[in-house]
Each structure stands twice: as structure tokens, then as C-alpha cells.
Amino acid sequence: MKMIWHLVKKDLRAIWPLWLAWLGFIAVRIPLLLYYLNSAGEKALALMSLVCACALLADSLLVVSLVRSLVHEDALAGDKSFWVTRPITGVQLLVAKLASSLLVCVVSPLVLLLPTWFWFGFDEVEIGHVLTYHCLVNSGLVAVALLFAVVTRRGSSFWLVLLSSVVAVVILAIASSNWLIIDASRHARLAIVYAGLAVVLFGVVQQFIKRRTWIAQGSLGVGALITALLLPHWPGTREESPRGKLINQPLTITWNGVGAYFAKKEPKSSLPDYVKGRLEIALPKEYSRVDLQLLKGEWCDLKGNIDQADWVDPQGSPEEQSPTSSSVFQKVGQDVYICNALVSLSANWLWNKDQPWTHTGFSGRFRIRFIQTVTVADLKPIAGANARTGSFVTRLINVKSYKNAVKIAWIEAKAAGSSEGKTSVLDSTKAKVTERHNSWFSSAPLLWIRLEHHDSVFSSRGQEAGENKAGSRMVDDPTDLFAGGETHENLGELGWYFTTRVDQIVGYNDYDLKTDHIAIYKDGLP
Amino acid sequence: MNVIETHNLVRKYGKTEAVHDLTISVPTGSVFALLGPNGAGKTTTIKVLMNLLTPTAGEARVLGVDSQKLGVNERRQIGYVSENQQLPLWMSVRQFLDYCRPWYPAWDRDLEKKLLGRFELPEERKLKHLSRGMLMKVALLSSLAYRPKLLILDEPFSGLDPFVRDEFVQGVLEVSEIGDWTVFISSHDIHEVEMLCDWVGILNAGRLQLAEPVEKLQARFRHIEVVLHEPIMPAVSPPEHWLCYEQAGSVIRFFEKDYSTGKTEVLCRERFPSAAVTAHPMSLREIFVALMRAQRVQNTEGAIK
Numbered sequence: 001m002k003m004i005w006h007l008v009k010k011d012l013r014a015i016w017p018l019w020l021a022w023l024g025f026i027a028v029r030i031p032l033l034l035y036y037l038n039s040a041g042e043k044a045l046a047l048m049s050l051v052c053a054c055a056l057l058a059d060s061l062l063v064v065s066l067v068r069s070l071v072h073e074d075a076l077a078g079d080k081s082f083w084v085t086r087p088i089t090g091v092q093l094l095v096a097k098l099a100s101s102l103l104v105c106v107v108s109p110l111v112l113l114l115p116t117w118f119w120f121g122f123d124e125v126e127i128g129h130v131l132t133y134h135c136l137v138n139s140g141l142v143a144v145a146l147l148f149a150v151v152t153r154r155g156s157s158f159w160l161v162l163l164s165s166v167v168a169v170v171i172l173a174i175a176s177s178n179w180l181i182i183d184a185s186r187h188a189r190l191a192i193v194y195a196g197l198a199v200v201l202f203g204v205v206q207q208f209i210k211r212r213t214w215i216a217q218g219s220l221g222v223g224a225l226i227t228a229l230l231l232p233h234w235p236g237t238r239e240e241s242p243r244g245k246l247i248n249q250p251l252t253i254t255w256n257g258v259g260a261y262f263a264k265k266e267p268k269s270s271l272p273d274y275v276k277g278r279l280e281i282a283l284p285k286e287y288s289r290v291d292l293q294l295l296k297g298e299w300c301d302l303k304g305n306i307d308q309a310d311w312v313d314p315q316g317s318p319e320e321q322s323p324t325s326s327s328v329f330q331k332v333g334q335d336v337y338i339c340n341a342l343v344s345l346s347a348n349w350l351w352n353k354d355q356p357w358t359h360t361g362f363s364g365r366f367r368i369r370f371i372q373t374v375t376v377a378d379l380k381p382i383a384g385a386n387a388r389t390g391s392f393v394t395r396l397i398n399v400k401s402y403k404n405a406v407k408i409a410w411i412e413a414k415a416a417g418s419s420e421g422k423t424s425v426l427d428s429t430k431a432k433v434t435e436r437h438n439s440w441f442s443s444a445p446l447l448w449i450r451l452e453h454h455d456s457v458f459s460s461r462g463q464e465a466g467e468n469k470a471g472s473r474m475v476d477d478p479t480d481l482f483a484g485g486e487t488h489e490n491l492g493e494l495g496w497y498f499t500t501r502v503d504q505i506v507g508y509n510d511y512d513l514k515t516d517h518i519a520i521y522k523d524g525l526p
Numbered sequence: 527m528n529v530i531e532t533h534n535l536v537r538k539y540g541k542t543e544a545v546h547d548l549t550i551s552v553p554t555g556s557v558f559a560l561l562g563p564n565g566a567g568k569t570t571t572i573k574v575l576m577n578l579l580t581p582t583a584g585e586a587r588v589l590g591v592d593s594q595k596l597g598v599n600e601r602r603q604i605g606y607v608s609e610n611q612q613l614p615l616w617m618s619v620r621q622f623l624d625y626c627r628p629w630y631p632a633w634d635r636d637l638e639k640k641l642l643g644r645f646e647l648p649e650e651r652k653l654k655h656l657s658r659g660m661l662m663k664v665a666l667l668s669s670l671a672y673r674p675k676l677l678i679l680d681e682p683f684s685g686l687d688p689f690v691r692d693e694f695v696q697g698v699l700e701v702s703e704i705g706d707w708t709v710f711i712s713s714h715d716i717h718e719v720e721m722l723c724d725w726v727g728i729l730n731a732g733r734l735q736l737a738e739p740v741e742k743l744q745a746r747f748r749h750i751e752v753v754l755h756e757p758i759m760p761a762v763s764p765p766e767h768w769l770c771y772e773q774a775g776s777v778i779r780f781f782e783k784d785y786s787t788g789k790t791e792v793l794c795r796e797r798f799p800s801a802a803v804t805a806h807p808m809s810l811r812e813i814f815v816a817l818m819r820a821q822r823v824q825n826t827e828g829a830i831k
Contacts, residue, residue, distance in 0.1 A: 006628050014616055073614070079578035080612045087601035087629050212580075 007074075007088070007096035008103070015069045019104055022062045026112050029055055063105045063138060064145040068158050070100050071149035077213045078153040090209035097208075101146065106138045113443050120444065134443040147200065150207045151217045165220075169228040177232030189230060196226030527590075529554050529676050529708040530575060535584035537570050544570040546732040548584070552725065557709040559723035561716060561814055567732040568712035569610070572680045575710075576606055589676060602630055605669030607662065608680035615654035619647050619664055623671075630672035637701070638671040644697060659690035666694060670701045679711040683718050691718050698722060716811040728814060730821055740810060747813045748785040748805040752778040752798050765793065769820035781808070781816040 012019070032051060074083040074093060083093065113134065117127055148165070152158040182189065203219020206212060530552035537545040545567040552558040562568050573579040574586050577593050586593040589600050596604075617625065619642075627633045642649065645663040653661060662682060669677060677698070683691045695718055698709065713719045719726075720740075727737035736743065750768075754776040764771040764780060771780040778798070782790050785805065794803045808816070 003628065006625075010614075010625055013621075014614065075612075079573055080608075080610050082611060082613055084578060085576055085601070085604070085606040085608075085611070086626070087598040089598060 003088075004092055004096045004099065007092065008100045011070050011073055011096065011100040012104070014073045015066060015104070018062070018066055018069060019108070022066060023108065023112065025055075025058065025062065026109050030112070030116050060141055063141040064162070066104055067101050067142050067145035068149045068155060070104065071097055071146060072153065072155065072158070075153045076150045076207050076211055076216075080153075084211070090211070094205065094208040097146070101142045102139070105142050106135055109134070109138075109443070117444060122444075130444045137443075147204060147220055147223075150204055151213055151220055165224055169224055169231070172225070172228030173231040176229045180229060180233070182230070182233045189233060192226060193230060196223045196230075199223055199226075527554050528552055529589060530558075530710055531587045532571070532575075533585045535571070535574065535586055536582045537567075537574055537579060538582045544732050545574070548729075548732075548734050550727055550734060550737050552708060552710055554708055555706050556725045557711065557723045558725040558727065559719040560710065560712040560727045560729055561714065561719065561810075562712075562729035563714060563818060565731075566729040568714075568729055569608075569680055570732075571729070572608075572678055572710070572712055576604075576678065602632070602672065603675040605672070605674035605677040606680075607665045607669050607678070607682055609662070609682065609684045610680070611665060613653050613661065613665060616652065618650050618652050619656075620649040622653060622664060623668060626668045626671075633672045637673070638667065641667045641670060641697060641701075644700070645693065659686045659694075662686060662694065663690070663697070666697055670697070673701070673707070675707055677707060677709045679709065679713075681713055682711065683713060683715040691715070694718075695721055716814050720810045723810075726810065728817055730818065735817055735821070743813060744807060744810070746783065746785050747808045747816070748782045748790065749808050749812065749816075750780050750782050750790070750794070751804045751806070752794060753802045754778065754798060755800055764797075769816055770823065781813075781820070783816075 074088075074097075075081045076093075110131075114127075117130055122130060145162075148158055148162045152161055184192070199219045200223035203216040203223075206219075207216035528551040530550070532548050532550050535545055535548040536543065548567075548571060550560075560568050560571065570579065574581050575588050575593050577596050580594060588596060589603060591597070591600050614622065614625070623638060627638075645660075645667060647660060647664060647667065648656075653664065656664065666679075666682070679698075682694060686694065699722065701707075709722065711719060711722065724740055725738070726740050726743060728735040756776065767782065767784040769781040769783055772778070778801075782805070784790075790805065791803065794801070
């Protein structure tokens with residue numbers, strides 16, 4: 001252990017200039033973030049995204065460079081390294097390199113990041129989340145860099161092998177997604193992936209212990225090939241992942257329709273909502289809402305919609321459940337609700353007069369979107385909302401995003417004051433979100449939200465106090481809101497508070513709307 | 527006991543055989559010089575001994591252990607200096623010695639100080655700012671300070687000026703007086719090696735030509751000069767152990783590789799009855815050159831046939 005620490009200390013001394021540069025880079029990002037947070041205008045927003053993207057790229061390159069330097073300090077490939085002829089074992093070196101890589105690339109940035117995260121106002125759970133993100137991402141980069149560093153001797157060969165491998169993997173993955181059909185089960189594919197990982201791991205470990213570079217290179221090649229070929233057929237894809245399985249589980253869709261009653265030669269214009277029915281969808285508990293969208297109708301065009309009022313949120317508060325529609329959402333199993341939706345289908349009739357009238361049905365395809373609604377209470381702005389621009393940056397940690405399919409439904413903006421430990425909400429409204437950007441800043445996922453008509457949110461209250469801009473008042477200071485005669489003498493602090501509700505589109509599936517489900521009968525129901 | 531032993535050692539790079547069927551023994555306490563021209567396989571042999579390369583066939587044992595299984599304990603008793611070794615150039619001499627010291631329980635601080643003074647190494651200067659000669663001296667110091675049982679030097683004099691070479695040799699000799707150790711040195715700088723070694727092995731094109739004590743080698747090699755009364759060609763062809771046999775007018779010169787006072791004289795009298803024969807002792811360098819020349823002639827004749 002003592003000798004491992006001796007190696008680690010040597011490694012840290014060897015790379016300290018680059019290490020320091022990286023930490024400096026992280027440190028610079030923090031005031032930069034604060035600058036953008038408090039900047040007004042769309043230019044700042046655009047710059048923020050650009051800076052975030054560049055920072056992420058530079059960050060990754062620096063981490064990879066650091067790991068490369070650490071490993072090449074005692075190169076494993078070739079026979080000229082100093083350590084090889086000294087009483088240093090491969091295991092000692094492996095442990096030392098792992099320890100120094102993790103210390104430098106994962107642990108050391110936390111000295112800067114943790115205080116920042118606390119300053120952002122993250123609670124323990126959120127710190128845990130963002131810590132996990134940070135550790136996973138940086139450990140992943142460390143692992144990739146380590147793989148390539150152990151089979152190369154110099155920086156030039158390292159970057160050449162790394163870049164060419166990335167290009168090769170991308171090309172092979174594209175080819176695999178287009179031409180390779182893997183018929184194996186999920187378990188079989190997972191077994192191949194694990195076998196590939198085991199081969200790569202074996203290659204790395206034996207390189208440290210026995211230094212047979214060609215074996216390590218071969219292992220890496222096999223691992224890269226497996227990754228490239230299986231990447232497009234990854235067992236964790238939406239359809240096959242546990243979440244995907246949830247989405248894909250067969251839904252019971254039944255149609256209790258009432259056929260329209262019309263005569264054979266009835267003119268097209270007299271075919272209003274000719275069919276109404278009840279669509280029953282067994283909905284997994286996780287999804288509180290579904291949207292129905294008709295994609296394609298054959299023989300006729302259909303427009304289907306579900307009256308939103310008839311939908312309830314079983315996970316929402318009692319007030320959110322419509323009393324008139326509570327009956328349509330019935331729990332029928334542990335995780336399954338039945339949603340009895342009243343659906344109106346209207347026809348844009350493409351009438352074929354030669355069609356027989358009896359038992360003619362619609363066919364088509366419709367899409368069901370599963371929507372998970374997450375309410376994030378007290379979504380506080382990180383550095384204070386900018387009332388002038390109507391935007392604020394908050395953290396996006398507790399929102400479970402799935403394939404980035406997250407949309408912000410609305411923001412509840414509150415003007416509130418606090419006094420003697422009590423916060424009084426003076427006014428609140430729902431503001432529509434016009435823009436949202438996900439940013440990865442300071443190793444924390446952040447959400448930049450821009451509100452529409454923010455300036456008019458409280459306009460009715462503040463009109464008397466300030467100037468109007470284009471018919472609506474720009475609110476700079478929440479105290480202005482109360483200039484219309486209300487007293488706020490006892491309020492110590494006044495400020496903006498935001499809560500938001502996030503709708504998350506979890507996924508969608510298309511279903512065939514078959515004749516069996518919807519049918520129109522010439523003479524009414526049989 | 528032999529510190530180094532190889533048995534039918536073979537090492538190939540692709541189809542090229544760098545070392546062919548090499549069997550040598552390096553006795554404890556000897557200073558063994560492995561000589562050979564460039565590309566003879568000396569460095570490859572040493573790399574196999576140090577487990578930097580795996581042998582294609584055969585076996586190599588160092589300090590009684592299979593070279594592929596050299597562990598920490600063995601490495602603590604082996605010093606290795608090579609012209610090709612990559613030292614951590616970002617370190618200063620002091621930092622480098624501080625880094626090396628903990629790996630060796632037998633590290634001798636007094637010896638370290640003594641050698642630092644002898645080699646006149648600037649302790650605070652970074653290795654990257656040292657000359658090649660200085661670097662080699664640092665490497666040697668870091669390999670001597672723990673008094674290894676076996677010191678392996680791979681082309682240590684390559685690229686060094688005569689003054690540094692001399693310092694280097696003196697450094698090795700100084701330590702060799704202190705304890706019972708073995709030095710295995712590969713080089714094509716025979717003059718420097720001659721000052722050090724008591725055993726010699728000559729390697730050419732991966733094949734071992736000879737391996738024996740220097741004293742014995744010099745005893746059996748002689749440069750023979752025969753002056754004939756008349757410049758006539760002798761009727762009988764020379765025996766195989768007469769190397770590089772050549773005649774210029776009435777003078778015939780060759781190298782006797784199996785010299786013994788009585789036997790060589792008899793052979794000469796048989797062939798040159800009335801000639802004056804003189805036998806000159808040979809230096810290691812002359813023996814080496816003679817062997818290399820003889821090998822080249824043999825190769826050329828083989829190619830013509």
C-alpha cells in the first residue's frame with residue numbers, strides 16, 4: 001500500500017501542470033455560469049448553450065489527456081519503460097494508475113464543484129444525483145482513456161488509435177444498424193456484451209501483469225467490434241429495457257362504438273359525428289395521461305380526440321381530479337388503470353359509392369402517447385430569476401427524462417414576501433414556457449426556462465405603478481406589484497418564487513385501428 | 527553457481543531470428559561481456575533476461591529463476607542500465623533518487639552520496655536538462671546504490687565521450703571492489719569492456735561464437751606471422767583453426783584460434799620448413815575483429831558455393 005501511494009504521488013507530481021489547468025478550467029466555468037445567469041437577452045442564452053457545449057467537449061478531452069499522461073508516465077506498451085526493470089509489480093501499477101486517475105479526474109474536481117452545488121441550493125438527494133452523474137461520466141471517460149493508454153506508448157499513437165477506433169466504431173455501428181439483423185434474445189445479447197467487456201478487462205489486466213501488448217490490443221479490438229456491432233441493437237433500447245417493456249406491454253383496447261345511422265345515398269355533408277364510442281385502455285400506473293392521435297385512416301379520414309376533461313390524474317392531488325370524470329379512470333389491478341374515454345370520431349368522408357353498406361369498417365392507425373406528469377414543487381431558480389428577461393435557470397435533476405422527451409407545461413410564478421420566517425404569497429399566476437434549454441454546467445444538469453408574457457403576468461396589479469411597454473408592464477421589482485395601494489410594510493424580503501409542472505412524454509406506440517374495433521353498420525347496431 | 531543461464535534460447539521477430547539456440551552460463555562473481563557487432567542479438571538477449579521480451583523457444587534463468595517469472599525479490603537484486611531506457615525526464619536528479627530509494631530495502635545512502643560526488647551530478651537539475659553521459663551516470667547510480675547481486679549493462683558506452691566512458695568504468699570498478707557481484711555487459715566498444723571483464727561471449731548474427739574466460743581466450747589466440755625465404759605458395763592448405771589466412775609475397779599471416787606452444791610450432795614447421803615463425807599475443811579487440819572477419823569470409827565462401 002505504501003508503495004502504491006509512492007507511485008500515486010509520483011504520478012501526481014508528473015501531471016500537475018495539466019491537472020491544475022483542468023481545475024482552473026472548471027473554476028473559470030463557475031463565474032462564467034453566474035455571468036450568464038444574470039445576463040439579459042437572447043444572446044446570452046445562445047452563448048450559454050455554446051459555452052456549455054464547448055466546455056463539455058474541452059472537459060472530456062482534458063480528462064482523457066490526463067489519464068493518458070498518467071498511464072504513459074509508466075508506459076505498458078513497448079520495452080523501454082523505466083518501471084519494467086524495477087521491483088514494481090503489475091498489480092501495484094494497476095492499482096496506482098486507477099487510484100491516481102480517479103483521484104485526479106473524479107475526486108479532485110469535487111473540491112470546486114461541491115461548494116458550487118451547495119450554493120445552487122441542491123439538497124442532499126440532488127447532491128447525490130449530481131455526484132452520481134459526475135462520477136459516472138468522468139469514470140466512463142477514465143475507463144475509455146485507460147483502455148487506449150495501456151496499449152500505446154506515446155501521445156501521438158494514443159490519439160491516432162483512439163480517433164481511428166471511434167471512427168471505425170461509428171462506421172461499423174451504422175453498417176450494423178442497416179444491414180445486420182441480430183435475432184438473438186435480449187439475454188443472449190447481454191451475454192455477448194458482458195463477454196466483450198470481460199475480454200477487454202482481461203486484456204487490460206494482463207497488460208499490467210504480463211505486458212503482452214498484442215493480447216491487450218486484440219482484446220480491445222474484440223471489445224470495440226462487439227460494441228460497434230451491438231450498439232444499434234443494444235439490449236437496453238427503449239423496447240427492451242425495463243421501461244420500454246412497460247411501454248410495450250399489451251394494452252387492452254376495446255371499442256364500444258355506436259354506429260352512425262345513415263342512408264346509402266345520404267349526401268356527405270350530412271354526416272356529422274356519426275360515431276361515438278368508448279375507448280378502453282388499460283394504462284399502467286406510471287402514466288397518468290395518454291393522448292390519442294389518429295395517424296392514418298384508410299377508406300376514410302378520421303379525426304379522433306379525447307376530451308381532456310374526461311381524463312384524470314390518479315397520482316395528482318384531489319383537486320386535480322375532475323369530479324365529473326373520476327369514474328372513467330378505474331383501478332383494475334395493482335398497476336393498471338382502465339381509462340374509459342369518450343371518443344368522438346368524425347369523418348371527413350371519402351365516400352366510395354360502390355362499397356357495400358353492410359358491415360363496413362374503418363381501418364387506420366392511431367398513436368397513443370403516454371405522458372407522465374411530474375410536478376416539481378418549489379423549483380427554485382439557482383441564481384435568482386431575472387424578471388427583466390422573464391427567464392430563470394433551475395436544476396433538472398429530479399425530473400426523470402426519457403430520451404430527452406421532457407416538456408415544461410407551465411410555470412407558476414409567485415410574488416411573495418417573507419417576514420418573521422413566514423412567507424406570504426401575494427400573487428401568483430401560471431406563465432407559459434416559451435423556451436427551455438438543457439445545459440450541463442459545472443457537472444450539473446441545469447434547465448434554462450424562459451417565460452412567455454412574463455411581463456404581463458402581474459400587469460393588472462402593477463399597471464398603476466410603472467410605465468407600460470407595448471401594452472404590458474415590465475416588472476423589474478416585485479415590490480412594484482403592490483404599489484397599487486396594498487401595503488407591504490411588514491414584509492422583510494420580497495422576491496420571485498417559481499414552481500413548475502413538467503410533463504414528460506415517456507414514449508408512444510402506434511396501434512392499428514382495425515375493423516374489429518370500429519365498425520359502422522348500415523342499420524345501426526346489430 | 528551461475529547467475530545467468532540460457533538453454534537453447536531462441537527469439538524471433540516475425541521470421542527473423544534475432545537469437546539462435548543460445549546457451550551461455552555466467553558464473554557468479556564474474557564480469558561477463560557479451561560482444562558482437564550491431565544487430566548481433568545482444569540487446570535482444572538482455573531483454574529476454576530482463577523479461578522485457580518473451581523467448582520464442584528455450585529457457586533463460588536469472589538468479590536461479592525463470593526470467594519470465596522474475597519477481598520483486600529478484601528485481602531488487604538486479605541493476606539494469608540501458609541506453610534505450612526511458613527515465614522520467616521531468617524529475618530532478620534528487621527527485622529521481624528519492625523515487626527509486628523506497629523500492630530497495632538495501633539502498634545505501636552513503637554509497638549514493640559517494641557516487642553522486644564521483645559522478646559530479648547536479649542534484650537539483652532536471653533529467654531532461656542533462657547530457658546523455660550524465661543521464662547514463664544517473665541511471666548507473668540508481669542501479670548501483672542498492673548493491674545489486676547482478677548488474678546488467680546494455681550498451682552503456684554508446685554515444686559517450688571517452689572521458690565519461692572512463693568515469694563510467696571507474697564507477698563500476700569501484701562498486702565491484704565493495705562486494706561480490708556479477709556484471710553482465712553487452713557492448714561493441716571492446717576497449718572499455720576489456721578493462722572490466724574477465725569472461726567474454728561473442729555473438730554474431732544471433733549465434734554464439736564463443737563464451738569463456740578472457741584469460742583463456744587470450745591464451746589460445748595468437749597472431750602468427752610466417753616469413754618465407756622465397757615467395758612460394760605452400761602446397762598444403764591451412765587447417766580450420768587458422769583464421770584469415772593470407773599471403774602477401776613472402777609473408778603469411780593468420781590467426782591461430784587453438785594456440786599451444788608445441789602444437790602450433792609443429793604445424794608451422796610441417797608447412798613452412800625453413801620459414802621464420804613468430805606468434806604475437808592478441809588483445810580482445812583483435813580477437814573479436816579476427817573472429818568477425820573469419821565469419822564474414824566463411825559467409826562469403828558459403829554464398830559463392
